[in-house]
Amino acid sequence: MFEKKLAEIKDMQRMAEELAQMISSAQQEIKDHMTQQGLETLVAGTYKATYKSVTSRSIDSKRLKEFAPELAELCSKARTTRRFTIA
Template sequence: MSIREIEAKARELRQLQQLIEEAQAEAEAIKDQIKAHMGEAEEMRAGEYKITWKPVTSSRLDSKALKAAAPELVERFTKSCSWYASVCSRGAVRDSSRSSMRQ
């Protein structure tokens, strides 16, 4: 793939990411409107839809407190994980760096 093709794909990726962000913001606004209409009710029906809004309780490990109380246990049971992060941002690129990557 040429640099121009990669640039076009990066532009397309960024546009799609922006659309996703906008759609997520719109979805959150709609959720807020529904929640406001529900008031204190935990459940409501709207045509074919059953909408629920209720508290959920979960238990999570407080790793900061554990590290303070028993650092040797934290050290003993900590695993390192690696992964690749993908970032596509727009910024100024020097011509010399672009030409060195051309195919």
């Protein structure tokens, strides 16, 4: 009953993966150029691309569990989701 719809989804997923690869490749080409030229900002026509370092901080949960397991447990939360897959 849903075989055709599932086949369509699989085909669209394949196309999405191909597009993601193409996007990644194009982005890498631009980033390589910007790195070689020492640019953080690139303006091309009406488009503006930025490629710069960003520093962020996060909690190392493995280390927190090692040094303060009760605190890690107290601050953790369970999350239940439903996963849809097609094999």
